[in-house]
Amino acid sequence: MILDLHTHSTLSDDSRASVEQYIKWITVLRRKGYNIDGFVLTEHRQFNFDIDYTEISKNNNVTILKGAELDTNSGHFLVYGITKKIAKHIKFNDVNMNANQLIDLCLNNGAIAIPAHPGRFGIGFTEYVNEDNFKSINIVEHLNGSYRPGEQDRTEKLISDKGYLGIGGSDAHMVSAIGTCLTKFDDVINTEEELVQALIRKKFKPIKLEDTK
Numbered sequence: 001m002i003l004d005l006h007t008h009s010t011l012s013d014d015s016r017a018s019v020e021q022y023i024k025w026i027t028v029l030r031r032k033g034y035n036i037d038g039f040v041l042t043e044h045r046q047f048n049f050d051i052d053y054t055e056i057s058k059n060n061n062v063t064i065l066k067g068a069e070l071d072t073n074s075g076h077f078l079v080y081g082i083t084k085k086i087a088k089h090i091k092f093n094d095v096n097m098n099a100n101q102l103i104d105l106c107l108n109n110g111a112i113a114i115p116a117h118p119g120r121f122g123i124g125f126t127e128y129v130n131e132d133n134f135k136s137i138n139i140v141e142h143l144n145g146s147y148r149p150g151e152q153d154r155t156e157k158l159i160s161d162k163g164y165l166g167i168g169g170s171d172a173h174m175v176s177a178i179g180t181c182l183t184k185f186d187d188v189i190n191t192e193e194e195l196v197q198a199l200i201r202k203k204f205k206p207i208k209l210e211d212t213k
Helices: 019-031 054-060 099-107 151-162 192-201
Strands: 002-007 038-044 063-072 075-080 112-115 139-144 165-169 181-185 204-208
Touching (some): 002 063, 002 075, 019 038, 063 099, 112 139, 112 192, 139 204, 165 204
Parallel strands (some): 139 165
Antiparallel strands (some): 002 181, 063 075, 075 112, 165 181
């Protein structure tokens, strides 16, 4: 199963793309021979339990799941598997939340926190990780569709040095960006819980759109 694990809709303050527009673009890509099963909405600093994409997902044969991109004192993290229990312990609008506390909260409650765009200058995980910290991290975002020159190289070095596994996500904020980077799973994934379990099982790899044909 092939999913874009990092996307933003108009619910994020810096995105211009709606969920409906993303679906239409995926339909266009499929007609061109590309294989994309769905995407995860990782809105900035929020998680809305009242929004349900089940019907639109089913009607368009596009898997739509939800996560969040959260700001921490050690860069941005993609969080999957957020439940109401977990949400009670997260101040979503805190742009300096403690990364280690977030990681532990997720690990202890069936969720997972993964460093987003770790090679990004200034706010990437590479700025914060060393030999003695973040020992529970074993996955980072390897391919990111919004990387600037040099940032992919920094990510490659981090992964090589640390032996991390990697996921892929477009980091789409505009319609045509969705699917540029993706994650290919061995498992079929229909829920956020299944996504977390697939990540824990480590049966996945990051790919680019052109690799899906």
